[in-house]
């Protein structure tokens with residue numbers, strides 16, 4: 001029996017024969033792990049309508065879930081025998097064992113409402129765990145708003161691939177997507193734009209159709225609860241002081257101009273950034289504190305990318321602030337935001353993540369750097385004492401083309417910028433040139449789904465898959481060769497199909 005698991009476990013021994021399961025399935029588990037078993041039971045019930053009985057730990061069962069002390073934070077051991085067992089040290093490890101058990105069954109276990117009498121599972125022994133603790137996906141809900149159901153669906157897909165972070169990019173020039181009750185215009189004004197480009201930005205065409213939406217505190221709670229069941233950590237990002245045009249449209253006094261602005265209707269990098277007054281710094285502080293409170297204990301991403309300094313350079317108020325702080329370079333002004341937000345977040349139990357540009361004006365070494373401009377930025381960050389999340393656009397920006405063909409949908413970067421899944425699979429989480437003594441600085445990696453050119457759920461699927469499947473194996477730390485992975489990926493597509501994922505086809509090798 002073929003065993004095509006994605007991502008590949010660290011150790012897989014396939015033994016001879018199969019074990020047959022039928023409904024009702026009995027799962028034995030200690031009381032404190034009941035909720036993990038319940039998620040698996042719900043999945044099975046939804047996919048094939050089986051009855052699943054969760055029974056006491058010492059009762060006879062088809063599947064026994066045990067807590068042991070030697071499997072690490074996210075590891076597990078899975079044995080499929082007359083009784084299947086999963087050993088893990090944490091609920092997350094148990095959940096990954098169950099997720100892999102599901103992959104050992106038919107693809108219909110990932111679907112919705114198939115009629116299945118029996119399941120034949122291969123007899124196996126698996127000993128597994130990830131190499132990296134940050135296995136992330138980033139989703140831009142600012143350029144195109146995506147509803148709670150779509151976000152939760154992506155969380156399910158992420159969990160199937162044993163990825164564990166979803167970074168939500170909650171604001172940008174083109175939209176503000178999270179309600180902050182003390183700053184109501186952020187969503188009343190900033191969550192809506194009057195038009196969106198048609199086709200590629202460079203075509204300069206507009207649809208003149210209003211677009212918008214935002215999450216309130218209840219939506220955020222729904223997303224967090226859904227993610228927690230699947231051991232996915234939600235990381236909120238508030239991107240300031242650049243990418244702030246929607247915020248300035250809502251509160252013009254936060255900007256540098258006398259004239260009001262609208263929520264931006266073009267893609268790209270707006271020149272309109274927050275000013276550097278106490279009011280604007282206080283605004284950033286206030287918003288980030290509110291968001292952090294909605295995500296207790298979570299890392300908070302404070303953005304910091306692509307902040308043009310044109311407006312600051314021609315602002316007398318900014319010049320005065322530079323004198324006050326003894327700055328010689330206008331770019332140093334950005335550091336005022338970084339240090340203030342970092343200080344508060346760290347003091348209140350939140351790790352801080354930021355895009356690599358924050359290093360230009362200096363950042364506390366405790367800030368975790370998301371290296372997006374290149375792998376070289378990750379090397380620089382690690383050498384400066386930062387922990388690093390690898391997110392280099394050359395490999396991990398899934399808004400780039402999937403393939404070179406003329407029939408690919410419009411994507412952010414034109415050819416020759418193209419990232420087929422094979423290139424993703426070749427990606428090295430440890431950046432080239434990083435001294436072995438600094439490898440421990442690399443927390444993991446993250447795939448980016450920017451949505452300037454992704455307006456629908458189907459298109460999101462198309463850009464995410466199969467690249468995310470390839471990425472999951474890279475960041476789990478068990479990749480082999482493209483030739484070995486390809487047939488496993490092809491088999492995995494039937495699971496994606498069952499999940500209703502509109503993935504891009506896997507081309508035959510030329």
Ligand code: ACM
Pocket residue numbers: 305306355372
């Ligand atoms: C980015 O792509 N501006 C982080």
